[in-house]
Amino acid sequence: MIVSMIQLVFELPDVENIKDKRRIVKSFKEKLIKKFNVSAAEVDLQESLRFTQIGAAFVSNSAAFGESVMNKILKYAEDEVPGRLHNVEIHSEQF
Numbered sequence: 001m002i003v004s005m006i007q008l009v010f011e012l013p014d015v016e017n018i019k020d021k022r023r024i025v026k027s028f029k030e031k032l033i034k035k036f037n038v039s040a041a042e043v044d045l046q047e048s049l050r051f052t053q054i055g056a057a058f059v060s061n062s063a064a065f066g067e068s069v070m071n072k073i074l075k076y077a078e079d080e081v082p083g084r085l086h087n088v089e090i091h092s093e094q095f
Contacts, residue, residue: 001095004066005057007043008077009087011050018049025052028081032056036073051086063092 015021025042032040036058044053056073060066070090078085 001059002061002063002066002092003057003059003095004063004070004092005055005090006070006073007053007055007087007089008074008085009045009051009053010077010081010083011086012052012081012083013050014082015049021049021052024082025054028054028077031080032073032076035076036069038069038073063094066092 012021012024015024029040029042032038032054036056038056038058040054040056042052043055045051054077056070058066058069060069067090074088074090
């Protein structure tokens with residue numbers, strides 16, 4: 001079993017309050033789950049108004065396939081999130 005993971009750190013410069021941030025983060029997580037069949041969560045920076053860290057994970061039998069899904073998520077995030085991408089980490093672990 002291979003678990004492929006991605007962590008994305010975004011800056012959301014146009015967010016004016018925590019309610020707006022939560023709406024954006026929730027919408028993005030739900031789209032990831034629906035579109036890519038992954039588990040997704042805001043894993044850090046919950047208290048920050050301007051930044052968020054989103055993590056997603058996918059279980060498969062192939063690291064190459066899992067990482068291709070993570071790269072599709074990255075492309076999707078670059079196109080869809082109304083902010084700046086600051087950091088991305090993609091990796092797979094075998095269990």
